[in-house]
Amino acid sequence: MEMLVYLIPVSLFLGGIGLVAFLWALRHRQYDDPDGDGQRILRKDWDDHPKP
Amino acid sequence: MSSYAPSVSACPACVAAPAAETIAALRADKTAGLVLSLPTAHCAVCISDVERSLSAMPGVQSARVNLTQKRVSVVAENSVTADQLVSRLGAIGYPAHELDPGLLSVTETDRHGRDLLMRLGVAGFAMMNIMLLSIAVWSGAEAATRDLFHWISAAIALPTLAFSGQPFFASAWASLRARRLGMDVPISLALILASSISLYETFEGGRHAYFDAAVSLCFFLLAGRYLDYRSRAAARSAAEELAALEVPRATRFADGLESVVAVAELAVGDIIRVRPGARMPVDGIITDGESEIDRSLLTGETLPVTAAPGGLVSAGEVNLTGPLTVRVTAAGRDSSLHRMADLVAIAESAKTRYTSLADRMARAYSPAVHLLALGSFSVWLYLTGDLRLAANIAAAVLIITCPCALALAVPAVVTAASGKLFRKGLLIKDGTALERLAEVDTVVFDKTGTLTMGALEPVGLAHHDKADLRVAAALAGSSAHPLSRAMAKALDAAGIVPADVHSIREVPGSGIEGVWRNVVTRLGRAEWVGAEPVEGTATYFTLGDAPARAFAFTDQPRPGAEAAVAALAAAGTRIVLLSGDAEMPVARLARDLGIAEWRSGQRPEEKSALITEMQAQGRRVLMVGDGLNDTAALASAHVSISPASALDAARTASDIVLLGQDLSPLSDALRIAGQTRRRIKQNFALSIGYNIVAVPIALLGLATPLIAALAMSASSITVSLNALRLR
Numbered sequence: 001m002e003m004l005v006y007l008i009p010v011s012l013f014l015g016g017i018g019l020v021a022f023l024w025a026l027r028h029r030q031y032d033d034p035d036g037d038g039q040r041i042l043r044k045d046w047d048d049h050p051k052p
Numbered sequence: 053m054s055s056y057a058p059s060v061s062a063c064p065a066c067v068a069a070p071a072a073e074t075i076a077a078l079r080a081d082k083t084a085g086l087v088l089s090l091p092t093a094h095c096a097v098c099i100s101d102v103e104r105s106l107s108a109m110p111g112v113q114s115a116r117v118n119l120t121q122k123r124v125s126v127v128a129e130n131s132v133t134a135d136q137l138v139s140r141l142g143a144i145g146y147p148a149h150e151l152d153p154g155l156l157s158v159t160e161t162d163r164h165g166r167d168l169l170m171r172l173g174v175a176g177f178a179m180m181n182i183m184l185l186s187i188a189v190w191s192g193a194e195a196a197t198r199d200l201f202h203w204i205s206a207a208i209a210l211p212t213l214a215f216s217g218q219p220f221f222a223s224a225w226a227s228l229r230a231r232r233l234g235m236d237v238p239i240s241l242a243l244i245l246a247s248s249i250s251l252y253e254t255f256e257g258g259r260h261a262y263f264d265a266a267v268s269l270c271f272f273l274l275a276g277r278y279l280d281y282r283s284r285a286a287a288r289s290a291a292e293e294l295a296a297l298e299v300p301r302a303t304r305f306a307d308g309l310e311s312v313v314a315v316a317e318l319a320v321g322d323i324i325r326v327r328p329g330a331r332m333p334v335d336g337i338i339t340d341g342e343s344e345i346d347r348s349l350l351t352g353e354t355l356p357v358t359a360a361p362g363g364l365v366s367a368g369e370v371n372l373t374g375p376l377t378v379r380v381t382a383a384g385r386d387s388s389l390h391r392m393a394d395l396v397a398i399a400e401s402a403k404t405r406y407t408s409l410a411d412r413m414a415r416a417y418s419p420a421v422h423l424l425a426l427g428s429f430s431v432w433l434y435l436t437g438d439l440r441l442a443a444n445i446a447a448a449v450l451i452i453t454c455p456c457a458l459a460l461a462v463p464a465v466v467t468a469a470s471g472k473l474f475r476k477g478l479l480i481k482d483g484t485a486l487e488r489l490a491e492v493d494t495v496v497f498d499k500t501g502t503l504t505m506g507a508l509e510p511v512g513l514a515h516h517d518k519a520d521l522r523v524a525a526a527l528a529g530s531s532a533h534p535l536s537r538a539m540a541k542a543l544d545a546a547g548i549v550p551a552d553v554h555s556i557r558e559v560p561g562s563g564i565e566g567v568w569r570n571v572v573t574r575l576g577r578a579e580w581v582g583a584e585p586v587e588g589t590a591t592y593f594t595l596g597d598a599p600a601r602a603f604a605f606t607d608q609p610r611p612g613a614e615a616a617v618a619a620l621a622a623a624g625t626r627i628v629l630l631s632g633d634a635e636m637p638v639a640r641l642a643r644d645l646g647i648a649e650w651r652s653g654q655r656p657e658e659k660s661a662l663i664t665e666m667q668a669q670g671r672r673v674l675m676v677g678d679g680l681n682d683t684a685a686l687a688s689a690h691v692s693i694s695p696a697s698a699l700d701a702a703r704t705a706s707d708i709v710l711l712g713q714d715l716s717p718l719s720d721a722l723r724i725a726g727q728t729r730r731r732i733k734q735n736f737a738l739s740i741g742y743n744i745v746a747v748p749i750a751l752l753g754l755a756t757p758l759i760a761a762l763a764m765s766a767s768s769i770t771v772s773l774n775a776l777r778l779r
């Protein structure tokens with residue numbers, strides 16, 4: 001059972017990374033337009049040069 | 053969606069100039085955000101087209117399409133109006149409408165929604181971690197290991213509950229202070245009691261801790277709360293919108309001097325001037341000048357009426373062709389526009405507050421839950437004398453009866469239904485609108501702008517001589533009169549190039565005159581042009597000595613109007629057409645669409661009174677309308693729908709906005725509303741059934757954290773899946 005000393009912090013840490021990623025995504029409006037984001041990658045507008 | 057530009061040809065520049073300066077001064081050179089609804093956008097090409105063409109417009113800084121919400125947000129200088137953006141998009145084939153800023157605050161800048169989502173995310177994270185630890189406990193972890201797991205669970209659960217549970221605690225506290233027992237009181241009690249008893253058990257090294265149940269309870273409830281929040285919109289008062297239509301300034305004429313004054317300063321008997329293209333600021337009598345007046349916003353009449361000295365005008369009407377001098381008979385509070393706003397305010401307050409199914413349920417539920425928990429606590433305390441056991445059982449009862457599924461039952465169904473209707477082109481503004489829509493047995497339609505497109509279009513242009521059409525296009529293009537504008541637009545669309553007509557002048561109240569190849573040509577009223585009037589709406593045209601010809605106009609029915617009316621009639625709904633327009637066009641439309649019951653010449657208060665009367669007879673009325681004259685009726689009806697092209701005030705007063713041009717989603721809406729109501733009731737039955745099974749287990753003291761967690765998740769998931777069955 002000594003493994004728990006490592007495993008529990010590891011699992012909490014990994015979960016914490018997920019939580020931080022979620023909070024980041026929320027703050028940066030990543031969930032505002034899921035349909036549009038899916039379609040936007042199909043555009044050819046900025047294929048030749050990046051969006052200024 | 054039209055704005056009347058002052059027509060310079062007929063109006064001396066001096067009349068228009070002061071007003072223009074005021075407007076320019078009001079609009080400081082700042083940027084503003086505009087949001088347009090884009091019902092037909094659906095793919096990557098749409099995004100590119102819309103963004104590229106809008107960004108290319110002068111003054112527009114950025115444009116971004118949101119495909120999920122079918123909207124485009126534009127950041128532009130204040131000089132750019134929504135109308136310009138809409139016409140630009142219309143030109144490239146995307147119908148668009150400006151949306152109410154109040155409606156947008158719900159999804160655009162929703163700090164509240166983001167806040168709920170964040171609490172939901174934190175609760176979800178904590179729930180999964182605690183569940184992992186709990187599985188070890190359920191599967192038989194003993195002694196020190198179990199205690200360690202309980203301690204870790206507590207370390208995660210307590211901060212999570214303190215953060216994620218805040219919405220419930222806040223609203224429970226608010227309802228307690230108001231001496232009411234809302235749904236949030238048992239929820240907060242369950243969360244607090246469960247976590248404090250579990251903490252105590254953890255201290256004592258006890259076997260049962262309900263941290264997992266408390267956190268997952270919080271998670272499911274937040275999910276329900278978030279869905280509920282999304283389907284409810286900020287309802288702004290329609291009466292305020294109407295007041296905003298009032299003109300702030302007027303040009304007063306006194307002692308031979310003109311001065312621009314605030315409308316509030318005008319008194320009965322003052323003489324004011326109203327330039328062409330401006331709205332009447334007051335009620336009054338015309339003392340000088342000839343013009344035509346557009347009353348469509350107030351009465352629903354499609355045709356402008358002639359205005360001559362002695363004629364009466366009302367606040368809110370638009371002066372079209374010539375400057376008018378008006379003697380004030382009623383201003384401010386007494387003006388007809390204000391009376392209409394009062395009418396709407398009365399209708400809004402008189403509208404019996406609809407108690408949603410969920411509210412009715414909660415009203416019975418909360419006291420029952422409290423009594424049950426208190427009862428089980430006292431009985432167990434009396435029987436065993438063990439305070440710790442009794443408290444444990446009371447906490448288990450509270451957790452098991454907690455309205456988890458109940459809180460999800462309505463929002464999940466309403467969200468699924470709103471999503472379905474949104475894809476069909478209907479925007480639900482109010483969460484209870486669907487429930488009310490399901491009860492509807494009578495539909496009242498307005499005519500102009502609702503069953504019809506609300507815009508007159510010339511018919512049979514192809515039968516006329518092309519040279520005539522070119523001259524007519526030149527004349528029509530120089531006037532702001534609705535018929536002229538419709539004609540100029542139709543001719544432009546037909547590819548007719550305006551002829552080189554010179555000396556064009558507009559004769560107020562009569563028409564437009566010009567000279568083409570040394571021949572005088574006229575476009576206007578029958579008697580002025582010298583033509584025989586024909587039946588229906590028409591404008592007349594002469595060129596030199598040639599006989600006058602008539603251009604006939606009709607107001608086209610909205611696409612899908614006939615299908616919608618037929619589908620509603622087939623479903624056994626009573627259909628009524630109420631219009632402020634004259635008898636003939638109303639009768640004709642009623643005949644064309646197959647509506648048996650119709651009334652013409654209805655004033656706004658008559659419309660509203662008729663709906664109130666029908667509701668008093670026990671009928672549930674759906675009002676579909678778009679004009680200022682419908683606003684009171686929209687507010688007094690059981691549920692109301694307005695097209696996106698309607699006036700702001702009408703859209704604000706209505707519960708559902710029709711985004712597209714097509715009326716046919718109307719019958720779908722009624723059908724889906726009926727399904728929604730059935731699903732909600734099924735969901736209630738499901739969660740009550742689950743309580744009937746689970747509550748006795750808790751009362752008998754047999755509930756373990758495992759049973760609580762299983763029952764809670766199972767019921768929440770069943771309820772959500774049932775909501776998704778909506779077709």
